[in-house]
Amino acid sequence: MQSQFYTLTDYPDGLPDRALFKRETQTLPDLAEGEVRIRNRWLSVDPYMRGRMSGVRTYVEPFEIGKPMEGGAIGEIVESKDPSLNVGDNVSHMGGWRDIAQLPAQGVTPLPDIDVPEQAYLGVLGMPGMTAWTGLNVIAECKPGDNVLVSAASGAVGSLVVQLAKAKGCHVVGIAGSAHKLAWLESLGVEPVSYRERTAQELSDAIKLASPNGIDVYYENVGGICLEAALSQLNEGARIAVCGMIESYNAKTPTPGPSNLSQLVVRKAKMQGFIVADHWSSYPDFLNEVAPQVAEGKLDYKETVKEGLESTPDAFLALFDGGNTGKMLVKL
Amino acid sequence: MQSQFYTLTDYPDGLPDRALFKRETQTLPDLAEGEVRIRNRWLSVDPYMRGRMSGVRTYVEPFEIGKPMEGGAIGEIVESKDPSLNVGDNVSHMGGWRDIAQLPAQGVTPLPDIDVPEQAYLGVLGMPGMTAWTGLNVIAECKPGDNVLVSAASGAVGSLVVQLAKAKGCHVVGIAGSAHKLAWLESLGVEPVSYRERTAQELSDAIKLASPNGIDVYYENVGGICLEAALSQLNEGARIAVCGMIESYNAKTPTPGPSNLSQLVVRKAKMQGFIVADHWSSYPDFLNEVAPQVAEGKLDYKETVKEGLESTPDAFLALFDGGNTGKMLVKL
Known part of the structure; x- marks a missing residue:
């Protein structure tokens, strides 16, 4: 064959x-x-x-x-x-x-x-779903009532993060680009914010409008101006789960990082990278929680x-x- | 009066x-x-x-x-x-x-x-000492045998971090500038590394020479090229305690951050800011542990x-x- x-x-x-x-x-x-x-x-x-x-x-x-x-x-x-x-x-x-x-x-x-x-x-029930669930719950220690920000929020991982956070009773802001992605996020009850044609400062202002009480959890898929804008809006004790930084994956020369990393000190915040493979022993727990929601059509993907x-x-x-x-x- | x-x-x-x-x-x-x-x-x-x-x-x-x-x-x-x-x-x-x-x-x-x-x-027995102790033990969760890197290692905080880490049985690398600071670090059993007239890449190479087994704990006081160099040398599961980033305190315009933050993902590393005031309830524990060492002259300051x-x-x-x-x- x-x-x-x-x-x-x-x-x-x-x-x-x-x-x-x-x-x-x-x-x-x-x-x-x-x-x-x-x-x-x-x-x-x-x-x-x-x-x-x-x-x-x-x-x-x-x-x-x-x-x-x-x-x-x-x-x-x-x-x-x-x-x-x-x-x-x-x-x-x-x-x-x-x-x-x-x-x-x-x-x-x-x-x-x-x-x-x-x-x-x-x-939704595979590696991307497990990545969303692990980053939100295990790494970012998301709690009901948290203000949650997600970059690449309409992507395979981000779109599950926003819904899992909504289901937890969080206020959720999602960053995406095109109009139809933003519209989909809005239909999920997420505050949509566009990164297009915005500086980090402008994106930060837009996030503040969408989440006037600051950000407790940031689920990071992108890097670049998304990270810089998020750092500016952190609440004390905020947790950043770093799933990826797609913005830099194809960079031919090093692209500078955010100029405001010292916000981690000012806000006593934690930023933590993770690889889902390390958490695979929790896959049955994930499946028990999320699979019924998918089967019942409660999770939109x-x-x-x-x-x-x-x-x-x-x-x-x-x-x-x-x-x-x-x-x-x-x-x- | x-x-x-x-x-x-x-x-x-x-x-x-x-x-x-x-x-x-x-x-x-x-x-x-x-x-x-x-x-x-x-x-x-x-x-x-x-x-x-x-x-x-x-x-x-x-x-x-x-x-x-x-x-x-x-x-x-x-x-x-x-x-x-x-x-x-x-x-x-x-x-x-x-x-x-x-x-x-x-x-x-x-x-x-x-x-x-x-x-x-x-x-040594006040705020800087307590800051050193808290960052190393509580935030960076330093364990015996860890490879520890400290920036501003001859400063009020850094010079205690290196000694507390040595006392724990860690391999310790300290970044400093002038020759007499580097000499003092060496006298404490610390591998001294100069940041002077070095690019981030050159500093990273120097850290690798001083700590061939990578870095498990980075105690951050500086930012800038120190952070970029440290990120390049992290081991899996590394912890970065961010005490401060003095490099940026007087910046008139935002200075770009490190271009290699995605190392946090690759190395599944944690970077966490803290303010010592939040941990002051542990001050008696700190004093019980460190004051006798100071009184007996075991801690050089x-x-x-x-x-x-x-x-x-x-x-x-x-x-x-x-x-x-x-x-x-x-x-x-």
């Missing part, structure tokens, strides 16, 4: 060039004991993947040049040499960026028996879907251009 | 001009019930006072233009209308920047009965002493120019 997959031909400098992603075909070797073969139906593209596109090890190994890229995926077992998984099982795994994956059964997880669309396990394996690089690149509302997915 | 004191004639922009500090004389009103009169012997000048020299409330009220300035001081009660304090008592209080203070007894604390020079209660009330503004301004080793004091 053949597998089509993407490789990187080189590590990019700045925003990756489309030409760096190369589609290749391989005839898969015979299945070894303990392996399974999966026909993928959904692939995930996520901002964190940019971090794997440099030769430097961060918290995860870099993609290897010329080797199949990886990422979250949902598919169906078509062949199994492991007793724990059977042909026909629907599973999630990390063998994305390809149509047919052949993997050790160890890293392959059957989908839970919950009445949601299967691609939800790449988004959006998907931006591109069709076909060949659209995967463009889907990934669109993440850095505001091209997605909610979770960006590729449907095979 | 007359009191001589300093006032601010205006809020400074940038490094305060010496002419903004005005010495004035007042005939003190009769002592009211519950008040005491104190002849000061020692005055403290501290970097945080710069924050009170703007019209903006931060965590403490700004100095009022034309009113006596305030600060830590040690003196002797010369008149008392409060039963808890007697003439001849040696006390610490916040009526500094003056020779004779007249205050409600409430904010006046008799010195503990420990065999140390009385001015130690403005430094330096003082830079200026003589006479009229030297107070210059003593304060010298803090921003590396003019002190250890605690800067004014002796009356």
Whole structure:
């Protein structure tokens, strides 16, 4: 059986060039004991993947040049040499960026028996959802009544953060760009604030208008002027959960940070980065809390879907251009 | 009785001009019930006072233009209308920047009965010492064996942080400027690193040489290239206690922050500001632990002493120019 997959031909400098992603075909070797073969139906593209596109090890190994890229995926077992998984099982795994994956059964997880669309396990009930839940609850220690600010608030992670915070009884402000994203946030009961064509000071003023009682929790996905504006509006004892700083991922030269970091002292605030993988033991707790809300339609989530394996690089690149509302997915 | 004191004639922009500090004389009103009169012997000048020299409330009220300035001081009660304090008592209080203070007894604390020079209660056993201890232990959660980095490591706070960390069994790197400061740090068993004439990258390389196993705890007093260099060397789960960022206190225009804040995510690190006043209930614990070490000469502390009330503004301004080793004091 053949597998089509993407490789990187080189590590990019700045925003990756489309030409760096190369589609290749391989005839898969015979299945070894303990392996399974999966026909993928959904692939995930996520901002964190940019971090794997440099030769430097961060918290995860870099993609290897010329080797199949990886990422979250949902598919169906078509062949199994492991007793724990059977042909026909629907599973999630990390063998994305390809149509047919052949993997050790160890890293392959059957989908839970919950009445949601299967691609939800790449988004609202998957890594992005777990990231939203962990950052808000564990890192930022969000409490009912907190004033919560979220950057990239209409993204896969941010759009869940705002809703989880609303469900907790928080006042929630969401930063986004385009009009339809802001309108969606407003429909969720979130105070929408645009970052477009604004200086940090102007964005700070807009946040103050939207949250006159300051900010107790800031969920950070962006960096740049969003962070600077947020720092200016912190209340005493504020907590900043740093999920990511997409603004800097493609920077060719270092971009300066906020000039007002000393607000951390003035406001006795905490700023903490985290990686969701470290918290995966809490995934069942997350699922118990959030899956019923998704199944009952109480949690609104959006998907931006591109069709076909060949659209995967463009889907990934669109993440850095505001091209997605909610979770960006590729449907095979 | 007359009191001589300093006032601010205006809020400074940038490094305060010496002419903004005005010495004035007042005939003190009769002592009211519950008040005491104190002849000061020692005055403290501290970097945080710069924050009170703007019209903006931060965590403490700004100095009022034309009113006596305030600060830590040690003196002797010369008149008392409060039963808890007697003439001849040696006390610490916040009526500094003056020779004779007249205050409600409430904010006046008799010195503990420990065999140390009385001015130690403005430094190693006072606010700076408590700040060092709190930041290292409570905020940065320093553990034996941690690799600890301290900026402004020969200052009133930093020089205690390095010694408390050494006493805990940590590997300690201290950043300072002049040769005699670096030599003192080395004599304390600290790896000395100079920031002088170095870029952030060069400073980062020097820190790596001094601490090949990375940095678990960074005690931040400075900001600027010190922070950027420290962020580059963080280990996973590192904790940054932000005591202050003296580098920016006199900035007339906002100075950009570090370009590598996303290291907080990559290293899953925490950066937390604090104000020692919030932790003052732990002062007895601090005193129990640290005072015996000072009395027995196990903790080395330096003082830079200026003589006479009229030297107070210059003593304060010298803090921003590396003019002190250890605690800067004014002796009356």
